[in-house]
Amino acid sequence: FEGMTIVELAKRTGESLSSLQDILLNVGEKVESEFDPLSIDIAELVAMELGVNVRRRHSDEGAKLLARPPVVTVMGHVDHGKTSLLDALRQTSLVEKEAGGITQHLGAFVVSMPSGSSITFLDTPGHAAFSAMRARGAAVTDIVVLVVAADDGVMPQTQEAMSHATLAKVPVVVAINKCDKPAADPEQVKLQLASEGLLLEEMGGDVQVVEVSAVKKTGLDRLEEALLLQAELMDLKARIDGPAQAYVVEARLDRGRGPLATAIVKAGTLVCGQYVVVGSEWGRIRALRDMVGKMTDRATPAMPIEIEGLKGLPMAGDDIVVVDSEERARMLSTGRTRKSEKDRLRKISEGRTEAEESSE
Numbered sequence: 001f002e003g004m005t006i007v008e009l010a011k012r013t014g015e016s017l018s019s020l021q022d023i024l025l026n027v028g029e030k031v032e033s034e035f036d037p038l039s040i041d042i043a044e045l046v047a048m049e050l051g052v053n054v055r056r057r058h059s060d061e062g063a064k065l066l067a068r069p070p071v072v073t074v075m076g077h078v079d080h081g082k083t084s085l086l087d088a089l090r091q092t093s094l095v096e097k098e099a100g101g102i103t104q105h106l107g108a109f110v111v112s113m114p115s116g117s118s119i120t121f122l123d124t125p126g127h128a129a130f131s132a133m134r135a136r137g138a139a140v141t142d143i144v145v146l147v148v149a150a151d152d153g154v155m156p157q158t159q160e161a162m163s164h165a166t167l168a169k170v171p172v173v174v175a176i177n178k179c180d181k182p183a184a185d186p187e188q189v190k191l192q193l194a195s196e197g198l199l200l201e202e203m204g205g206d207v208q209v210v211e212v213s214a215v216k217k218t219g220l221d222r223l224e225e226a227l228l229l230q231a232e233l234m235d236l237k238a239r240i241d242g243p244a245q246a247y248v249v250e251a252r253l254d255r256g257r258g259p260l261a262t263a264i265v266k267a268g269t270l271v272c273g274q275y276v277v278v279g280s281e282w283g284r285i286r287a288l289r290d291m292v293g294k295m296t297d298r299a300t301p302a303m304p305i306e307i308e309g310l311k312g313l314p315m316a317g318d319d320i321v322v323v324d325s326e327e328r329a330r331m332l333s334t335g336r337t338r339k340s341e342k343d344r345l346r347k348i349s350e351g352r353t354e355a356e357e358s359s360e
Ligand code: GDP
Pocket: 076, 077, 078, 079, 080, 081, 082, 083, 084, 085, 125, 177, 178, 179, 180, 181, 212, 213, 214, 215, 216
């Protein structure tokens, strides 16, 4: 609805002009003229009141797009080595080496390569996190690393991970892990994957497979190269200028610093001091910290960043939008809270109706 006037909005939604004016009044907005275009914040509020789901997308038209690092999630069957692999990858990071291994836990980390390229890894392996994020509309992951243990092969959660990736239309790079084990049989694993429908590169498809050992730390550089190659094929670009659009990947409450959210910027630049609405919470960014805990005044696409200054605790997958003022931030946050409460009640009552019907 952004940029529409209230008259156009009435026409589009079939609502009467006076009921729209009531809504605007309700959300505390005075419309000077029927011919003033609505701002995106107001448009979102009106849409919420009308029960329409909106998702903000800033136009990238005419904006300068720059290559950005890929954001990678590690998935696979339990005990196949997801956590070990993430730990091993984290240790390959230049930043990690420079910081002497002292990085703060952010829920995401960046591996910087000598070539200057970098890869952002989400630190929460697992399907629940991936699904939860996707359910909230957060398309954070660009590539899935599918970890399969060379001595165990394709298992139920391997198949589950593959179907998650397929549904999300996210390409997969396979890491056959535990190749150091005597019982390792990577060729057998490849055959299994192929029979599951994965089109492996060495069989004429485009899914790369890398043999690694998280424990012996072998094959990690080849895995990173494979991820960069995949990213190159995808031609990942983002707008750098303009208001940030970002997603929460993790949130926690710190005794001294209050609610802290780790976020990854999708587009634009997040700047310290800005007012933000995060899911149904809001705040003014008091501090931004990078993965070694260093204060920074801005964050660009694919950079994990810790945000301090929120009034409440957001959830993983919540979107972060930048607004002009505290008033706007409060208003949107209240509107979203009211809407999610309404949705929750509606779900409960629908559930009850269904239960009642089925018991009849
Ligand atoms: P997750 O459940 O997928 O996160 O798996 P973990 O990372 O917790 O690993 C499960 C077990 O496999 C642990 O005992 C690890 O030490 C072991 N493991 C992980 N990677 C390797 C590897 O490359 N080689 C060997 N031999 N063991 C591994």
